[in-house]
Amino acid sequence: MLDEFSSEELTRIALECPYHHYHLEEDAAYTEIVDFETGKIVKDGTQGLLIGTNLLNKATPIIRYHQGDTAKIIGVEKCECGSNFRIIDLVLGRYMDSIISCDGEIIPASCFMDLAYDWFLQFHIPIHGMQYQIVQSEDGDITIFLVVGLYKLNDTDLCQIKQSLYKLLPSNTNISIMEVESIPVNKGIKYRPVISFKNAYLNGK
Numbered sequence: 001m002l003d004e005f006s007s008e009e010l011t012r013i014a015l016e017c018p019y020h021h022y023h024l025e026e027d028a029a030y031t032e033i034v035d036f037e038t039g040k041i042v043k044d045g046t047q048g049l050l051i052g053t054n055l056l057n058k059a060t061p062i063i064r065y066h067q068g069d070t071a072k073i074i075g076v077e078k079c080e081c082g083s084n085f086r087i088i089d090l091v092l093g094r095y096m097d098s099i100i101s102c103d104g105e106i107i108p109a110s111c112f113m114d115l116a117y118d119w120f121l122q123f124h125i126p127i128h129g130m131q132y133q134i135v136q137s138e139d140g141d142i143t144i145f146l147v148v149g150l151y152k153l154n155d156t157d158l159c160q161i162k163q164s165l166y167k168l169l170p171s172n173t174n175i176s177i178m179e180v181e182s183i184p185v186n187k188g189i190k191y192r193p194v195i196s197f198k199n200a201y202l203n204g205k
């Protein structure tokens with residue numbers, strides 16, 4: 001086993017075999033993929049929200065539970081490892097932290113966090129101590145909020161930070177940048193660097 005995709009509530013969801021396939025652990029949790037908006041089961045090969053039913057916990061049944069994870073089921077494929085369990089693909093991170101492009105593409109938060117590394121690694125912007133939050137509003141526009149530290153960002157820095165997002169987003173996306181005293185969305189204990197209000201799941205629809 002190379003990797004494990006699991007959670008406290010659903011135990012083992014999928015395990016990665018030596019042939020780099022993630023096989024669902026069908027005897028530990030029953031996994032379904034449903035449409036983000038309608039909640040209906042989607043066809044294999046379609047990306048959606050992962051719903052799991054824990055088959056082991058008899059004391060506290062956890063039935064069709066979701067944690068906001070997105071994935072798609074490939075289906076049953078003959079695999080060299082001998083497993084007959086369905087193969088799941090692209091665990092794309094939590095839907096609630098994904099940005100939705102104007103083309104409908106769901107881009108996970110981790111991709112934007114990788115971009116933020118480039119602000120330092122590629123553009124050599126001395127970002128130490130700088131906190132950021134990338135927020136997508138309901139209409140799809142994106143604002144990068146920067147809580148700057150000791151170093152004052154100049155216009156080139158700001159331009160490079162803004163431009164970096166177009167590596168992931170279509171060129172007609174409205175992106176603006178704001179220097180603020182504190183990040184605008186700060187609920188709960190966990191800092192969330194990327195948030196989308198365009199996202200139906202987050203809006204509770």
Ligand SMILES: [Zn+2]
Nearest residue numbers: 017021079081
């Ligand atoms: Zn396999």
